[in-house]
Amino acid sequence: MRKAACLLCVLVITVTAFAQSQATRAKIDQISTCVAEGKKDKADKLFKEVLRDLPANRNAIVNTAYQFRNRMLYDYALAVFDKGAEISTEGDPFYIERANLCQSMNNYQQAFEYYFLELEAHPEQYNNIKNQFQTLLFYDVNKSIADEMRIALLQKNQEHPDNAEYAMLLVWYALRNEDYDIALLQCKSLDKRFNNQDAQIVNIGQICLNNGQYDLAKDAFEYVVGKGKINPQYGNALLGAIETENAKCKADPATDRKTYERLSRRIEESYDDVGSKDYPKLVAIQADVMAYRLDQTADAIALLQHAIELTQNKNQQCLLKLKLADIYLFSDEVWEATLLYSQVDKAMKEEALGHEARFRNAQLRYFIGEFAWAQTQLDVLKAATSKLIANDAMSLSLVIGDNLEADTTGAELQRVARADYKIYQHKEDEALRILDSICATGNDISKPHALCRIAEIREGNHDFALADSLYLQVVTLYPESYMADDALMKAALIEDQYLHDKEAAKQHYEQLIDQYPTSLYSAQAKKNYRKLGVRSEKL
Secondary structure, eight states: OHHHHHHHHHHHHHHHHHHHHHHHHHHHHHHHHHTTTOHHHHHHHHHHHHHHOOOOOOHHHHHHHHHHHTOOOOOOOOHHHHOOOOOEEETOOOOHHHHHHHHHOOOOHHHHHHHHHHHHGGGHHHHHHHHHHHHHHHHHHSSSSHHHHHHHHHHHHHOOOOOHHHHHHHHHHHHHOOOOOHHHHHHHHHHHHHSSSHHHHHHHHHHHHHHOOHHHHHHHHHHHHHOOOTTTTTHHHHHHHHHHHHHHHHHHHHHHHHHHHHHHHHHHHHGGEEEEEEEHHHHHHHHHHEEEEEEEEHHHHHHHHHHHOOOOOOHHHHHHHHHHHHHHHTTOOOHHHOOOEEEEEEHHTTTTTHHHHHHHHHHHHHTOOOHHEEEEEHHHHOSSSSSSHHHHHHHHHHHHHHHHHHOTTTTHHHHHHHHHHHHTTTHHHHHHHHHHHHHHOOOTTTTHHHHHHHHHHHHHHHOHHHHHHHHHHHHHHTTTTTHHHHHHHHHHHHHHHSSHHHHHHHHHHHHHHEEEETTEEEEEEHHHHHHHHOOOTTT
């Protein structure tokens, strides 16, 4: 009997709730009609009745608000959530729902405020709110939302300097916008308060290193190294610091022998301080320095051979073999090099390292004039999983194919390949003699290649104005060449990064996008063009 009574009560409540819902829906329809007819006073009066009868449970509040939202009556929907926050039996503030509504109203400043309130109330929602911000930025065509977000984040961090979630959001935003200095500064500030950011600081250092921001990378890595060897991130930071020092030295042709000697000594002293997984990377860097910078090729080879014997991990062993093969090729021991490349290719056949070995073996065959063999391997590598390897294979394949089509004897390609090999061996004076000869007597396929290689040598020596001029000469004289889009991209990068001629860079990025839409560089050109603050319908 009691069970039947309970069921009857549930039925009565359900029927009553349904009747209330239908009545509310009817009033919302009336409000929508009044708004459409400009009868705002009547609409507001009906809306007060809706708020008066609003149930205190979450589902009813959300359902009522969404009915207004679906009719694009956003102000009324927001007012429902405001009222719901006051009367909700669960004490739900509806911050996320209110933020979403504000987004629909293009009121991003208020939306951010609601997200921040949610983050204060529920810090565990950090990833969810970060994803909401990410989605907003994805659809931010004119960057107006990004500007408002930056201002809101900076303001919140100033108001609440001890809020870790606000600080982490600012770090995320800064990294996304490539403001690496802000990200690092904020992360170090966080670490000084909470002492838990070492892994993130090492990550920022790696990002800076990958993007050529060597001073910032060094700052990040050395900060963690400075905490001492008991730090779990010490080994990673030490390796990063050495990689950064090596990359910075290589980027500056004025780096002297003493600097490389100091780097080699630091590596020697660091072997015991890095984990076993990083040991081969240190060996590879030191061998690189010894062979290419200190004229200690035999010592570099002996170091690598010893490390290969000690290393049991297949991946690490192949990494070292790849470096050893490179040094053999550098020192004209071609057959030792091709043997090692083949071993790595066979051992890591379907992996990126195996593809890299196959590409370098194909490049070796190109250097020594075995063009058919090289072309066969390159055709396979065009479909490689790694985009970088596929692009490199495509580029070298074009060099071989186009030159052989213009001169089936292969004599001209032999000169081009010999010059490229001399560049690989750092014999720039010999390379320049061959390249100058090609410019004087070559055909319309080999000449643009030679001009680009001369430009690359000049660029590497920091003669940026001459390099820019040579790249643009390729574009002007040989616009149909397979080198033209590459030359145009490199000219724009030099103008952008070194000559600080933003207008010229904009012009050449746009020229690449317009005239070479299928170029491998087209996407990067669009990105760089936008970063210069240009708005264009074609983008």
